[in-house]
Amino acid sequence: MNYTPPIREMQFVLHEVLDAAATLQGAGVDVDRDTIDGVIEGAGDFCARILAPLNTVGDRDGCRLVGDTVVTPPGFKKAYDQYVAGGWPAVDCDVEHGGGGMPSTVGSAIKEMLASANPSWTLYTSLSAGAYRCLNANASEELKRRYLPQLASGQWTGTMCLTEPHCGTDLGLLTTRAVPADDGSYRIKGAKMFITSGEHDLAENIVHLVLARTPDAPKGTRGISLFVVPKRTVDPDGAVGNRNGVFCDSIENKMGLHGSATCVLRFDNAVGHLVGEVNKGLAAMFVMMNGARLGTGVQALGMNEVANQKALTYARERIQSRAPESMRTPNQAADPIIDQPDVRRMLLTQKSWSGGSRLFLYWLALQVDLRKSSPDPSVREYAEDMLSLLTPVAKAFVSDRAVDSASLGMQVHGGAGYIADYGAEQTFRDTRILPIYEGTNGVQSHDLLQRKVLSDGGRRFKQLVEMVSGYAQTLDGRQEMDLFRVALITLAGEIDTLVTDLARWAQDDDCRVGTSAVDFLNLVGYYVLAYFWARAADTVLQLGDQATDFHRQQLAIARFYFDKLLPDTFSLLVRARSDTRILMDDAAIAF
Numbered sequence: 001m002n003y004t005p006p007i008r009e010m011q012f013v014l015h016e017v018l019d020a021a022a023t024l025q026g027a028g029v030d031v032d033r034d035t036i037d038g039v040i041e042g043a044g045d046f047c048a049r050i051l052a053p054l055n056t057v058g059d060r061d062g063c064r065l066v067g068d069t070v071v072t073p074p075g076f077k078k079a080y081d082q083y084v085a086g087g088w089p090a091v092d093c094d095v096e097h098g099g100g101g102m103p104s105t106v107g108s109a110i111k112e113m114l115a116s117a118n119p120s121w122t123l124y125t126s127l128s129a130g131a132y133r134c135l136n137a138n139a140s141e142e143l144k145r146r147y148l149p150q151l152a153s154g155q156w157t158g159t160m161c162l163t164e165p166h167c168g169t170d171l172g173l174l175t176t177r178a179v180p181a182d183d184g185s186y187r188i189k190g191a192k193m194f195i196t197s198g199e200h201d202l203a204e205n206i207v208h209l210v211l212a213r214t215p216d217a218p219k220g221t222r223g224i225s226l227f228v229v230p231k232r233t234v235d236p237d238g239a240v241g242n243r244n245g246v247f248c249d250s251i252e253n254k255m256g257l258h259g260s261a262t263c264v265l266r267f268d269n270a271v272g273h274l275v276g277e278v279n280k281g282l283a284a285m286f287v288m289m290n291g292a293r294l295g296t297g298v299q300a301l302g303m304n305e306v307a308n309q310k311a312l313t314y315a316r317e318r319i320q321s322r323a324p325e326s327m328r329t330p331n332q333a334a335d336p337i338i339d340q341p342d343v344r345r346m347l348l349t350q351k352s353w354s355g356g357s358r359l360f361l362y363w364l365a366l367q368v369d370l371r372k373s374s375p376d377p378s379v380r381e382y383a384e385d386m387l388s389l390l391t392p393v394a395k396a397f398v399s400d401r402a403v404d405s406a407s408l409g410m411q412v413h414g415g416a417g418y419i420a421d422y423g424a425e426q427t428f429r430d431t432r433i434l435p436i437y438e439g440t441n442g443v444q445s446h447d448l449l450q451r452k453v454l455s456d457g458g459r460r461f462k463q464l465v466e467m468v469s470g471y472a473q474t475l476d477g478r479q480e481m482d483l484f485r486v487a488l489i490t491l492a493g494e495i496d497t498l499v500t501d502l503a504r505w506a507q508d509d510d511c512r513v514g515t516s517a518v519d520f521l522n523l524v525g526y527y528v529l530a531y532f533w534a535r536a537a538d539t540v541l542q543l544g545d546q547a548t549d550f551h552r553q554q555l556a557i558a559r560f561y562f563d564k565l566l567p568d569t570f571s572l573l574v575r576a577r578s579d580t581r582i583l584m585d586d587a588a589i590a591f
Contacts, residue, residue: 002052002309002313003047003048003052003116003117003306003309004048004309005040005041005043005044005045005047005048005113005116006305007037007040007041007044008550009355009358010040010109010112010358010362011037012536012539012550012551012554013358013359013362013536014036014105014109014362015033015036016539017359017532017535017536017539018359018362018363018366020036020105020362020366021033021036023366023370024103024105024366024369024373026374027369027370027373027374027375027379028373028374028375029103029369029373031102031103031106036105036106036109039091039102039106039110040106040109040110040113042086043088043091043109043110043113043114044113046082046083046086046088047113047114047116047117047118048117050079050082050083051079051114051117051118051121051122052116052117052118053075054073054075054076054079054118054121054259055117055118055119055120055121055259055423055426056423056426057073057074057075057259058072058073058076058118058120058121058258058259058260059120059256059258059259059426059430060073060258061073061074061258061259062258062259063200063251063258063259063260063261065199065248065250065251068199068243068247068248069199069200069201069248070198070199070200070201070248070251070261070263071201072124072200072201072202072259072261073120073258073259076121076124076202076259077201077202079121080121080124080125080154080202080203083125083154084153084154084155087100088110088154089125089128089129089151089152089153089154090152090153090154091106091107091110092104092106092107092110092129093129093132093148093151093152094136094148094152097132097136097144097148097149097151097152098149098152098153099152103365103369103373104365104368104369104372105362105365105366105368105369107129107365108298108361108362108365109362111126111295111298111299111302112298112301112302112305112358112361113302114126114302115298115299115300115301115302115303116302116303116305116306116309117302117306118259119257119260119299119302119303119430120257120258120259120260120430121259121260122299123196123197123257123260124157124197124200124202124203124260125154125157126292126295126299127157127158127159127160127196127197127288127292128151128154128156128157128158128197128207129158129291129295130158130160130287130288130291130292130295131151131157131158131159131160131207131209131288132148132151132152132158133287133288133291134209134226134275134284134285134287134288134291135147135148135151135207135209135228135275136148137284137287138226138275138276138284138287139228139275139276142236143228143273143275145238146234146236146238147207147228147230147234149238150204150205150207150238151207154203155203155204155205156203156204156205156206156207156230157197157200157202157203157205157206157207158206158207158208158209159195159196159197159198159206159207159208159209160195160196160209160285160288160289160292161192161195161198161208161209161210161211161229161265162174162192162211162285162289163192163193163194163195164176164190164191164192164193165191165193165264168194169439169440169443171211171221171224171282172219172220172221172224174190174211174212174213174224175190175213176188176189176190176191176192176210176211176212176213176267177189177190177212177213177214177215178212178213178214178225178227178272178274179214179215180214180215181271184273185271185272185273186212186214186227186271186272186273186274187269187270187271187272188210188212188227188229188245188267188269188270188271188272189267189268189269189270190212190267191249191264191265191266191267192210192264192265192267193252193263193264193265194252194262194437195208195262195263195264195265196260196261196262196263196437197260197261197263198248198261198262198263198264198265199231199248199251199261199263199265200261204232204240205230205231205232205234205240206230206231206246207228207229207230207231208228208229208230208231208246208265209226209227209228209229209275209285209288210226210227210228210229210267210272211224211225211226211227211281211282211285212224212225212227212272212281213225214278214279217278217279218279221282222279223279224279224281224282225274225276225277225278225279225280225281226274226275226276226280226281226282226284226285227272227273227274227275227281228272228273228275229244229246229267229270229271229272230244230246231243231244231246232244233271244270244271245267245268245269245270245271246265246266246267246268246270247265247266247268248261248263248264248265248266249263249264249265249266250263250264251263251264252264254433255429255432255433256426256428256429256430256431256432256433257429257430257433289438289439290387290391292438293391293392293394293395293438293439293444294361294364294365294368294391294394294395295438296394296395296398296399296434296437296438297357297361297364297394297395297398297399298361299434300357300398300399300401300402300431300434301354301357301358301361301398301402303402303405303406303427303430303431303434304350304353304354304357304398304401304402304405304406305354306427307350307402307405307406307408307409307424307427307428307431308347308350308351308354308405308409310409310413310422310423310424310427311346311347311350311408311409311412311413311424312338312347314412314413314416314422314424315336315337315338315343315347315412316336316338317336318336318337318414318416319332319334319335319336319337320334320335320337321334321335321337321340322334322335323335323336323339323340324339324340324341327339337412343412345564346408346411346412347408347412348557348560348564349404349405349408349564349565350405350408350409351557351560352529352533352557352560352561352564352565353398353401353402353404353405354405355533355536355554355557356529356532356533356561357398357401357402357529359529359532359533359535359536360394360398360528360529360532361394361398363532364386364387364390364391364394367383367386367387368383368387370382370383371383371384371387382463385459385460385463386460386463386464388452388460389448389452389453389460389461389463389464390464390528392444392445392447392448392452392521393444393448393521393524393525393528395438395439395441395444396435396441396444396445396448396521396525397521397522397524397525397528398525399434399435399441400435400441400522401525402431402434403428403431403432403434403435405431406424406427406428406431406432407428409424409427409428410424410425410428412424441518441521442517442518444521445517445518445520445521446513446514446517448517448520448521448524449502449513449516449517449520449521450513450517453499453520454499454502454503454506454513457503458499458503461499464528465492465495465496467531468488468492468527468528468531469488469489469492471488471531471534471535472484472485472488472489472492472534473489475534475538480541481534481537481538481541483559483562483563484530484533484534484537484538484558484562485534487530487562487566488530488531488534491526491527491530491566491569492527494569494573495523495524495527495573498520498523498573498576498577501577502516502520502576509580511580511583511584512580514580515578515580515583515584516575516576516577516578519572519575519576520572520576522572523569523572523573523576526565526566526568526569526572527569529561530561530562530566533557533558533561533562534558534562536554536555536558537554537555537558537559539554540552540554540555540558541555
């Protein structure tokens with residue numbers, strides 16, 4: 001597998017459109033453009049040189065359960081050791097825990113490249129970052145001292161243990177038990193499934209964050225507590241002890257991501273410690289869950305990017321059929337398929353999704369940094385509102401588009417895409433899980449419409465519309481931006497009216513939210529990406545004669561997005577208003 005880190009595209013987003021360094025400096029984060037570039041260039045080299053060559057190996061060889069240990073594919077362990085030696089796990093962890101203190105914005109750029117180069121391998125690292133943040137936000141100082149330095153360094157990895165065989169998203173049904181012991185610890189007993197990186201041979205220890213119930217816990221989600229349960233016990237001074245009562249009973253035989261161990265874990269009176277308060281575990285775990293949802297969006301961006309790189313390379317090299325006469329190469333029997341209009345449609349669609357998602361997700365990462373570091377309470381509050389509102393969109397809209405992009409990549413390859421030789425089918429298989437895990441995209445859609453829009457009377461959503469509309473108004477009088485300005489203003493009005501109607505209808509129709517939620521989330525996704533593509537186009541146009549060929553490419557993609565993809569919002573607006581009785585009519589499924 002060949003992978004070229006999209007450093008120039010990243011720099012365009014970070015420095016030219018978002019001006020990330022200045023924004024971060026304004027929030028008190030000590031970082032500059034050269035430092036950001038140096039970090040992402042170094043990470044890109046690691047991804048291209050070390051990880052990408054192992055991607056096919058991981059898919060071909062997969063993981064093996066040998067006794068109580070999962071053996072990862074050849075080369076994975078060595079690559080992980082190099083990753084740790086290079087200090088990459090600690091880049092965006094706190095300095096007090098041995099981290100580099102870099103902002104989440106930089107961490108997101110690194111995570112994109114990791115996901116592109118080798119998504120299976122990357123999953124061993126991604127949940128470690130989430131475990132670090134969850135413990136940092138909720139654990140006692142004693143537990144932080146015990147676990148955070150090792151998670152930051154990569155010496156230990158982490159997991160998130162929620163799902164049980166009888167319940168998936170409905171965590172109120174979980175039955176794993178946590179019984180208090182005399183020494184203040186708990187004994188954890190139960191089974192968890194679909195646990196990414198639940199067992200492996202890469203690191204010295206694995207730190208499991210486990211949701212469980214104490215004996216007197218109330219039913220439902222109000223009775224869930226959070227516990228840290230290591231694979232090997234950890235003394236108060238941080239020393240690793242004997243094997244804890246955590247065992248991998250099996251690893252899942254999956255459609256894709258074969259190099260990632262997805263485990264069924266058995267907790268057999270395992271020693272664990274309470275994180276946060278009793279019965280408040282779900283709220284504590286949401287730090288990790290929301291981080292994982294944003295991370296899924298970044299992973300989807302990485303998969304989208306590599307699907308496009310594969311397809312673009314193939315389309316340039318594949319000589320087949322004659323192009324339209326105006327595009328033909330003289331004295332040649334056939335032309336590259338990239339000169340076929342429909343092939344260009346597919347390639348530009350991929351580029352629109354990857355470029356627009358990068359703009360959106362890096363901006364969200366900036367909000368994470370502003371929420372954490374800004375000295376201005378109003379800035380922190382606004383960042384929190386935008387993250388709360390748009391995290392479901394980042395997870396669901398971007399992951400659905402990544403699947404679309406991977407499918408288009410196979411289509412560009414034609415029959416070559418359906419066989420294993422070119423890697424297009426592996427990319428599709430690896431990508432297909434993204435709309436499913438970390439809360440299915442239907443769940444994300446319901447969360448957006450019900451909890452993030454209707455529940456607060458549209459307060460947070462109004463802030464989003466005001467941001468986009470306010471920007472569109474600044475374009476008034478600039479003829480070269482009319483395409484973007486008119487579309488943004490028109491769509492804002494349509495969505496605002498739709499929200500008002502849905503809020504009214506939902507009062508008397510308990511199926512209304514479920515009927516409209518997916519279309520509504522996709523509508524918001526198109527709208528948000530339109531805003532960022534407009535900003536990208538504006539950035540290029542303001543360069544005038546200073547614009548390079550790269551800049552003109554970004555402008556052309558922005559125009560393609562508005563011309564070819566944004567019109568899909570017309571059908572979404574219609575579908576979001578569809579009659580719930582049509583969908584819920586029992587006659588439609590009683591066959």
